[in-house]
Amino acid sequence: MSTIEFKSLSKQFGAQAVLQDINLRVEEGELVVLVGPSGCGKTSLLRVLAGLEPASAGQVLINGRDMTDALPSDRGLAMVFQSYALYPHMTVQQNLSFGMRMRGTAPSDLQARLNRAVEVLQLKDLLHRRPGELSGGQCQRVAIGRAIVQEPGAFLLDEPLSNLDAELRLHLRLELIRLHRELRATMVCVTHDQVEAMTMADRIVVLRDGRVEQVGTPQQIYQQPRNRFVAQFLGSPPMNLLACNEVPLPGHQSRNATAAGAVGAQASAVSATHWGLRPEHWRVVDSSLPDSIPMQVLHIERLGGQNCLHGTVGPGQQPLCVQTDALLPAERGQILHLQPQIEQIHLFDAQGQRLQSATSKP
Secondary structure, three states: OOOEEEEEEEEEEOOEEEEEEEEEEEOOOOEEEEEOOOOOOHHHHHHHHHOOOOOOEEEEEEOOEEOOOOOHHHOOEEEEOOOOOOOOOOOHHHHHHHHHHHOOOOHHHHHHHHHHHHHHHOOHHHOOOOHHHOOHHHHHHHHHHHHHOOOOOEEEEEOOOOOOOHHHHHHHHHHHHHHHHHHOOOEEEEOOOHHHHHHHOOEEEEEEOOEEEEEEOHHHHHHOOOEHHHHHHOOOOOOEEEEOOOOOOOOOOOHHHHHHHHOOEOHHHHHOOEEEEOHHHEEEEOOOOOOOEEEEEEEEEEOOOEEEEEEEEOOOOEEEEEEEEOOOOOOOOOEEEEEEOHHHOEEEOOOOEEEOEOOOOO
């Protein structure tokens, strides 16, 4: 399997910069997921890596070799597209073997690779069907199988599950995790689905406006977001952000006391303009507690085992979402009193950067 490295990589379409100074290394056997809002450059980065788009500046290294200007066929990579891109007139077996036959792969080698892909993806009963006779999940398995038979140095996956329904997405997500474990394959995957990113990735790369905002394990990015953008992008529902001058932390009357006293912040925390807390880090408490924050419930999402309560707090009616047990009684229009888990609070400055505090890890 291959290592992949981007060095000061940039990409422009005319005057529009879609990738800016990307520096990133993907280790051998690692599954890295690229996430970010629409238009952030994640698919463009994948296409530059695959050789489908030329880089405007910088380098693409594969196994330490400069492959910036190499042909796609010379890079040793296999790409699985969002659309299945199967040949409709060919059977599954013919679709799987077509690329190898065009490259003149020896029949014995071709059959061995084919057998492996069929076994790994459980395609034996589908070999003589055509794409029109397959479900969406089966078509995606065939598309992945076509990449496996190439035995590439790395797999590039461009939103491979986005066209599937919820049940198939879950099934294929688990299949990809198993596939990565069994093949010990280097994979770079683009997705807009946060659940896919959190459950599949060894590391996540968060992109915004063509730049890398943060790189880390799923837990690192979820628990230690570098800035307000990452804090609110990763997480469903996203982190709540409250203005310090509107909603001071319980028991403190000023922004500085909020930052320095309640959270044990260091000197830099006096710059905090916002504090953030994820929906799962609130408790519904009795209204008699002096440090509780009242929230008016505007909407309730009933999700089976838990509810998501959406409401507003403070004089400016700032939006807030709280996750609670489904058995907790709550009604639209009700005033609930909330208590934050102080040790889970994040502080952010006016530029949106996360500040370090005595209770937070760097």
